Amino acid sequence: MESFLSEAVYLSVDPYMRAYEPRLKLGTVFIGSQIAKIIDSKSKQYPVGKYVVGQFGWRSHTITSEEEAKDPELSVRVLPDFGSLPLSLGLGVLGMPGNTAYFGFLEICKPKEGETVVVSGAAGAVGSLVGQIAKIKGCKVIGIAGDDEKGKWLINELGFDHFINYKKPHFAKTLAACAPNGVDCYFDNVGGEMSSTVLSQMNQYGRVSVCGAISGYNSSLSTLPKATITQGFIVMKQLKIEGFVVLRWADRWMEGIHQNLKWISEGKLKYKETVTEGFDNMFKAFVDMLQGGNTGKAVVKV
Amino acid sequence: MESFLSEAVYLSVDPYMRAYEPRLKLGTVFIGSQIAKIIDSKSKQYPVGKYVVGQFGWRSHTITSEEEAKDPELSVRVLPDFGSLPLSLGLGVLGMPGNTAYFGFLEICKPKEGETVVVSGAAGAVGSLVGQIAKIKGCKVIGIAGDDEKGKWLINELGFDHFINYKKPHFAKTLAACAPNGVDCYFDNVGGEMSSTVLSQMNQYGRVSVCGAISGYNSSLSTLPKATITQGFIVMKQLKIEGFVVLRWADRWMEGIHQNLKWISEGKLKYKETVTEGFDNMFKAFVDMLQGGNTGKAVVKV
Numbered sequence: 001m002e003s004f005l006s007e008a009v010y011l012s013v014d015p016y017m018r019a020y021e022p023r024l025k026l027g028t029v030f031i032g033s034q035i036a037k038i039i040d041s042k043s044k045q046y047p048v049g050k051y052v053v054g055q056f057g058w059r060s061h062t063i064t065s066e067e068e069a070k071d072p073e074l075s076v077r078v079l080p081d082f083g084s085l086p087l088s089l090g091l092g093v094l095g096m097p098g099n100t101a102y103f104g105f106l107e108i109c110k111p112k113e114g115e116t117v118v119v120s121g122a123a124g125a126v127g128s129l130v131g132q133i134a135k136i137k138g139c140k141v142i143g144i145a146g147d148d149e150k151g152k153w154l155i156n157e158l159g160f161d162h163f164i165n166y167k168k169p170h171f172a173k174t175l176a177a178c179a180p181n182g183v184d185c186y187f188d189n190v191g192g193e194m195s196s197t198v199l200s201q202m203n204q205y206g207r208v209s210v211c212g213a214i215s216g217y218n219s220s221l222s223t224l225p226k227a228t229i230t231q232g233f234i235v236m237k238q239l240k241i242e243g244f245v246v247l248r249w250a251d252r253w254m255e256g257i258h259q260n261l262k263w264i265s266e267g268k269l270k271y272k273e274t275v276t277e278g279f280d281n282m283f284k285a286f287v288d289m290l291q292g293g294n295t296g297k298a299v300v301k302v
Numbered sequence: 303m304e305s306f307l308s309e310a311v312y313l314s315v316d317p318y319m320r321a322y323e324p325r326l327k328l329g330t331v332f333i334g335s336q337i338a339k340i341i342d343s344k345s346k347q348y349p350v351g352k353y354v355v356g357q358f359g360w361r362s363h364t365i366t367s368e369e370e371a372k373d374p375e376l377s378v379r380v381l382p383d384f385g386s387l388p389l390s391l392g393l394g395v396l397g398m399p400g401n402t403a404y405f406g407f408l409e410i411c412k413p414k415e416g417e418t419v420v421v422s423g424a425a426g427a428v429g430s431l432v433g434q435i436a437k438i439k440g441c442k443v444i445g446i447a448g449d450d451e452k453g454k455w456l457i458n459e460l461g462f463d464h465f466i467n468y469k470k471p472h473f474a475k476t477l478a479a480c481a482p483n484g485v486d487c488y489f490d491n492v493g494g495e496m497s498s499t500v501l502s503q504m505n506q507y508g509r510v511s512v513c514g515a516i517s518g519y520n521s522s523l524s525t526l527p528k529a530t531i532t533q534g535f536i537v538m539k540q541l542k543i544e545g546f547v548v549l550r551w552a553d554r555w556m557e558g559i560h561q562n563l564k565w566i567s568e569g570k571l572k573y574k575e576t577v578t579e580g581f582d583n584m585f586k587a588f589v590d591m592l593q594g595g596n597t598g599k600a601v602v603k604v
Binding site: 019188190191192195200210211212213215216217221224225226227228229231232233234235236237238239240241242243244245248 | 518
């Protein structure tokens with residue numbers, strides 16, 4: 001099998017990495033996606049000069065065989081043509097976060113026009129796209145995040161209907177005021193007590209897409225936090241709650257990329273990137289992102 | 303519209319009543335199903351001598367018009383022919399609990415042969431049937447209840463593979479020992495910390511049918527207990543969790559009754575009733591049942 005050598009150009013830092021971290025052995029390469037330029041190659045499929053996106057991890061240079069490239073764990077793809085848009089979007093709206101929003105929201109929440117949608121982690125790479133896709137589908141959208149500046153961006157730039165700062169008091173009352181007819185769909189990046197409150201205000205046959213659980217990522221199994229139980233709401237309102245990993249839709253991958261690209265070109269889908277410069281700043285960028293320092297997609301430029 | 307007068311013969315006490323109780327106004331008739339004999343009638347559809355099952359509540363005598371009988375809130379049906387089986391089964395295995403087990407387990411958990419199924423509230427009217435239906439479908443069945451005598455009944459009479467007494471220590475370890483390959487389906491009558499533990503041991507694409515939440519029934523919204531958060535497991539294992547109210551399958555009602563009747567006649571489905579005598583003992587029977595005093599279906603004989 002012919003191999004190629006690629007050099008990292010942009011690397012991704014994402015919340016899900018925190019959840020996988022405890023399962024990684026000391027001394028292994030940390031996981032993650034990157035955009036890399038092919039700088040040497042014996043492969044016709046992967047020629048010099050092309051850009052690829054793949055799960056190479058936190059490393060600057062990678063040698064990959066054509067066979068390894070097909071491995072779902074690496075899932076190396078030649079980057080599609082983004083026109084005049086920046087390459088880094090292959091890690092964001094035109095990559096895994098974009099498809100996470102597209103498939104994870106539409107396939108699991110199945111939103112209907114006029115419904116009320118709540119998104120937690122709303123200013124993040126995925127949440128900011130989910131809210132906009134919900135608006136495209138004719139829903140009323142309530143975004144939850146922990147910073148008023150982010151809230152202004154959600155409302156003024158992205159067209160969210162309401163913003164709730166979960167760090168302020170009276171979260172349940174504020175949510176009830178924003179969603180007087182109850183919540184139909186909930187796209188959850190956070191989990192924990194916030195989610196218990198949202199579930200308590202859901203309507204009959206409400207749908208919950210569980211994308212992440214950042215509220216529990218700093219805990220081991222035995223020290224996970226507790227939150228108000230929700231089974232009573234789940235029964236009474238006949239709620240459906242489903243967790244997902246976006247690779248479930250690997251066979252439809254390009255459908256999501258092309259749809260998001262189309263929405264961007266129509267001006268319906270906006271994105272923001274928080275770019276940190278320098279490979280050596282990967283860890284700082286990762287921690288900043290987990291602490292909510294980013295708006296939109298957090299990437300590192302080598 | 304022609305009316306009929308019916309006299310209660312058997313009344314039902316069920317866990318779900320506890321959940322509805324806080325929403326009932328003082329002075330209204332308490333909710334619930336009963337088997338009643340028609341003792342006077344101007345209706346050809348509901349003639350004297352026939353038995354009906356309906357949501358008449360905790361009352362001895364009821365006058366119902368033909369129109370009222372059709373109201374889903376009352377849902378009065380002439381009792382089908384049970385052959386030599388007791389009439390009271392119309393409140394249990396051949397009534398709402400039977401259909402709750404049949405539809406709520408099969409339609410939501412969609413069990414496959416060889417899978418591992420966990421049932422909480424396993425010795426109750428619904429749970430004891432769910433475990434047996436899971437065995438009929440070729441699954442390995444683990445029942446959870448709070449009394450070793452009940453456990454013996456589940457294993458020796460109903461054919462459950464394992465029984466776990468949740469009141470004993472090391473629940474998580476015991477579950478892991480009973481389900482070394484993980485849990486595929488969970489039929490939940492209880493909720494709370496027990497459910498967090500079961501969810502932490504579920505397999506990829508596991509399904510959870512949430513039928514009840516007895517662990518939270520004694521609390522108001524603001525005093526609901528807390529339990530370990532589960533969003534991390536829901537995402538990582540791509541779990542699907544769905545709550546239901548059995549009336550969702552009202553249009554297929556007789557399918558469940560006939561299938562359960564067939565399984566009884568084939569010796570595949572066994573039932574037990576805990577019968578309390580006397581209308582005046584309704585409240586005592588209700589509280590006993592909530593405290594786990596019953597095995598199988600709790601009914602009151604007038």
